[in-house]
Amino acid sequence: MEQYDLTIRPISGREELDLFSRLPYVLNEELADDLAAGRRRPEWMWVALRGDRLLARAAWWSRPGSDTPFLLDVLDLDLDESVSTADQVDVGVRLLHTAMAATLPDGSPPPEYSRYIPPDWRENTATRQAVESRMAVLERTGARLFVERLRLEWRPESPPPERGTRLAFRPLRDAEELVALMTSVLDGTLDAHGRDDLTRMSAQEAAVKHYEDELARYTSPQDWWRIATLRDGEPVGFVLPAHNGYNPIIAYIAVLPAHRGHGYIDDLLAEGTHILADQDVPRIRASTDLGNVPMANAFQRAGYVNFGREINMTWS
Numbered sequence: 001m002e003q004y005d006l007t008i009r010p011i012s013g014r015e016e017l018d019l020f021s022r023l024p025y026v027l028n029e030e031l032a033d034d035l036a037a038g039r040r041r042p043e044w045m046w047v048a049l050r051g052d053r054l055l056a057r058a059a060w061w062s063r064p065g066s067d068t069p070f071l072l073d074v075l076d077l078d079l080d081e082s083v084s085t086a087d088q089v090d091v092g093v094r095l096l097h098t099a100m101a102a103t104l105p106d107g108s109p110p111p112e113y114s115r116y117i118p119p120d121w122r123e124n125t126a127t128r129q130a131v132e133s134r135m136a137v138l139e140r141t142g143a144r145l146f147v148e149r150l151r152l153e154w155r156p157e158s159p160p161p162e163r164g165t166r167l168a169f170r171p172l173r174d175a176e177e178l179v180a181l182m183t184s185v186l187d188g189t190l191d192a193h194g195r196d197d198l199t200r201m202s203a204q205e206a207a208v209k210h211y212e213d214e215l216a217r218y219t220s221p222q223d224w225w226r227i228a229t230l231r232d233g234e235p236v237g238f239v240l241p242a243h244n245g246y247n248p249i250i251a252y253i254a255v256l257p258a259h260r261g262h263g264y265i266d267d268l269l270a271e272g273t274h275i276l277a278d279q280d281v282p283r284i285r286a287s288t289d290l291g292n293v294p295m296a297n298a299f300q301r302a303g304y305v306n307f308g309r310e311i312n313m314t315w316s
């Protein structure tokens with residue numbers, strides 16, 4: 001599609017990955033594998049070109065095999081100083097409008113935007129401008145900031161957190177047991193996605209959606225998952241270590257409302273970290289909302305390093 005002197009189009013296929021990757025971003029190195037695994041499609045990967053110069057790009061990711069984009073996780077502008085920020089943003093808006101109209105199904109809100117950024121992005125002027133330019137593009141298509149998250153990593157150079165003695169750990173009985181516990185822990189959650197779900201559905205529906213759409217899809221063994229109990233068998237919480245296809249992760253961890261405020265999260269996180277560390281993993285990734293202070297503090301106590309942040313924006 002020609003707009004003034006801009007060409008806005010999807011890439012033709014993997015042969016155009018070099019063109020698409022001319023703008024730098026940490027996900028560039030995953031694009032080829034994602035295409036091969038069906039997590040991306042050329043028709044979901046859009047470029048805005050002036051002549052042969054790449055001015056902006058956008059791409060969606062999906063779960064393997066799904067026909068619908070699940071996440072807008074690439075949006076980049078050429079930040080060349082010879083072009084004003086307003087012009088850069090204009091190009092991004094034209095690209096995103098065109099790509100959204102051609103790629104997304106009518107009638108439902110566009111999938112969430114996710115962007116990895118440095119932990120100190122507000123302090124560095126150039127980084128801050130880049131983040132804010134991209135957010136300005138998204139805002140002009142109707143998106144709003146939903147939540148800022150901390151990206152966390154435990155590395156084998158750190159000693160694994162010490163296991164406590166207060167709790168016992170056992171595998172799950174079945175998915176129903178987990179979904180029932182997941183339903184209970186939504187009560188009083190500080191997690192923005194969880195709280196948002198509760199404005200639109202019951203806690204049980206939200207737990208089932210979380211389980212079916214994410215947790216049940218991990219191909220790592222579910223016998224890594226643990227329920228924590230008091231010595232008399234009463235459940236206190238759960239920790240779900242997993243592998244998401246890219247990294248070993250703490251997929252979900254929670255303490256039941258009646259047991260919050262006793263530091264049990266430290267025991268759960270130590271258990272989950274050991275389960276993965278015992279398999280000689282190169283790293284363990286996790287993330288939590290900036291506003292989920294008890295969880296963020298627990299990761300810090302357990303030796304997880306905050307190596308980045310993530311911005312999520314949504315369309316209502």
Ligand SMILES: CC(C)(COP(=O)(O)OP(=O)(O)OC[C@H]1O[C@@H](n2cnc3c(N)ncnc32)[C@H](O)[C@@H]1OP(=O)(O)O)[C@@H](O)C(=O)NCCC(=O)NCCS
Nearest residue numbers: 188189190191253254255260261262263264265288294295
């Ligand atoms: C986050 C969570 C695991 C914390 O577990 P915990 O064992 O209670 O953590 P701590 O005992 O270290 O709590 C530290 C402080 O935060 C408070 N706190 C913990 N969870 C809280 C919550 N959801 N809302 C308000 N305050 C909370 C505790 O009462 C305690 O306060 P105090 O220092 O005044 O005594 C628990 O709240 C939870 O399961 N939340 C829902 C699920 C979730 O967010 N999981 C993480 C997803 S990444």
